[in-house]
Amino acid sequence: MLTNLFTSTTIPVLEEVAKFSQLRHTTLAGNIANLDTPGYKFRDLSVDDFQSRLQEAIETRRQPANPYRAGRYAPHGEPAHAMAADEPHTILYHDKSNVELEQQVSEMVKNHMQHNLALTVMNQQFRLLSTAISGRL
Amino acid sequence: MFPALDISTSGLAAQRIRMNAQSSNIANISTTHNERGEPEAYQPRFVVFQTDESVGAHGAAGVRVASVEIADVEPIWRYEPHHPDAVKEGPHAGYVAYPNVNMMTEFTDALEAARAYEANLGVIDITKDMQNQTLRILA
Numbered sequence: 001m002l003t004n005l006f007t008s009t010t011i012p013v014l015e016e017v018a019k020f021s022q023l024r025h026t027t028l029a030g031n032i033a034n035l036d037t038p039g040y041k042f043r044d045l046s047v048d049d050f051q052s053r054l055q056e057a058i059e060t061r062r063q064p065a066n067p068y069r070a071g072r073y074a075p076h077g078e079p080a081h082a083m084a085a086d087e088p089h090t091i092l093y094h095d096k097s098n099v100e101l102e103q104q105v106s107e108m109v110k111n112h113m114q115h116n117l118a119l120t121v122m123n124q125q126f127r128l129l130s131t132a133i134s135g136r137l
Numbered sequence: 138m139f140p141a142l143d144i145s146t147s148g149l150a151a152q153r154i155r156m157n158a159q160s161s162n163i164a165n166i167s168t169t170h171n172e173r174g175e176p177e178a179y180q181p182r183f184v185v186f187q188t189d190e191s192v193g194a195h196g197a198a199g200v201r202v203a204s205v206e207i208a209d210v211e212p213i214w215r216y217e218p219h220h221p222d223a224v225k226e227g228p229h230a231g232y233v234a235y236p237n238v239n240m241m242t243e244f245t246d247a248l249e250a251a252r253a254y255e256a257n258l259g260v261i262d263i264t265k266d267m268q269n270q271t272l273r274i275l276a
Contacts, residue, residue, distance in 0.1 A: 018271070022141075023195055025267060029141040029260045030197035033148030035253045036155075037186040037200055101256055112263050119270045126274065 009129065013058065014122040020050050021115035028108045031099050038095040042104065140194040141264045147192045147199030148257035151184075152250045154202045158182040159247045166238045169222045176222035178212035178234035181243075210237045 006012065024045045034040040092098045161182055168179040185203045192199025212234035217223055220233045 022267065022271075025264065026141040026144065026193065026195060027197040029144045029264065030193050030199065032256050032260050033144045033151070033200045034186070034188055034198065035148070035256065036152075036249070037188055040188055043196055043198075105256070105259070108260065108263060112267060115267050116270050119274065123274060 005129065007061075009125045011122055011125050013054065014118045014125070016054060017118040018115055018122070020045070021111050021118065024111050025108065025115070028104055028111065031104045032101070032108075034097075035099055035101060036097075038097055040097045040099060042099045044107070140192070140197060142261065143192050144197060144199040145257045145260045145264065147189060147201060148260075149254060151186055151200045151202050152254040152257065154205070155184045155186075155250045156247060156254075158184050158205060159243050159250065162236075162238050162243050163240065163247075166236060166240065168236055169220075169233055176224075176234070179236040179238070180210065181208045181236065181238050182206070183208060208237075213237050 024047075027043050027045055031040075031042045031044075034042075091100065165179040169176055171177040171179075182205055184205050186200055187203035189199040189201040192201075213236070214229055214232040215235055216231055217233045218231035223233050224230055
């Protein structure tokens with residue numbers, strides 16, 4: 001009953017987006033902390049991969065023969081956020097590090113906005129639900 | 138979510154230690170005595186950074202100072218025969234060994250450390266905002 005209540009909304013999708021962007025934020029924070037570490041290669045999570053897997057999961061859920069269950073957004077194998085990004089193309093500095101501050105910061109800001117977007121929409125959904133439950137405006 | 142804060146904090150701590158080494162180098166730019174009071178030119182210190190997997194999680198890593206190394210560079214010899222630390226005999230007789238600290242390098246390095254420190258602070262701000270937003274779901 002409660003599962004149906006939440007799965008009729010986009011809350012599970014938003015939850016995955018928030019989870020992914022929190023993990024990615026941690027990874028990007030590690031890159032900035034290691035700005036001056038010789039030999040450090042920057043790490044990232046693949047946004048494209050996450051989004052395509054999320055898309056795939058949403059499609060699966062829509063098929064009536066394949067009912068969606070809570071917490072099952074990545075249909076097969078590992079969760080979407082476990083995938084690493086492809087080999088990045090940046091300048092390799094003479095200390096064998098390739099972290100570029102500007103790029104990392106802009107990725108971080110984008111990720112931050114995506115995270116807050118997901119949470120704002122999630123808040124709205126919860127508010128809608130509680131309005132529906134209380135039965136009055 | 139909390140590993141992000143720990144990671145940024147490890148960056149702050151590492152940059153601060155680096156800044157300490159540079160302050161030490163600049164403060165001792167004219168030091169001709171060692172700790173034991175013997176005539177010996179101060180050798181510049183430098184820090185070595187290393188990724189610290191124990192701080193982060195999910196593949197993200199923090200940073201730590203692996204070691205503080207002491208450079209082994211030839212001192213700058215100045216002819217000051219009346220200086221108490223002047224070499225008495227040998228090829229450098231009458232010369233005083235002054236530390237070979239390059240002020241330009243030290244200042245550039247200090248500036249870089251300060252900027253990296255600020256970058257980590259910026260990340261902490263973003264992390265705090267994300268945590269606030271998450272907690273607001275409860276309200």
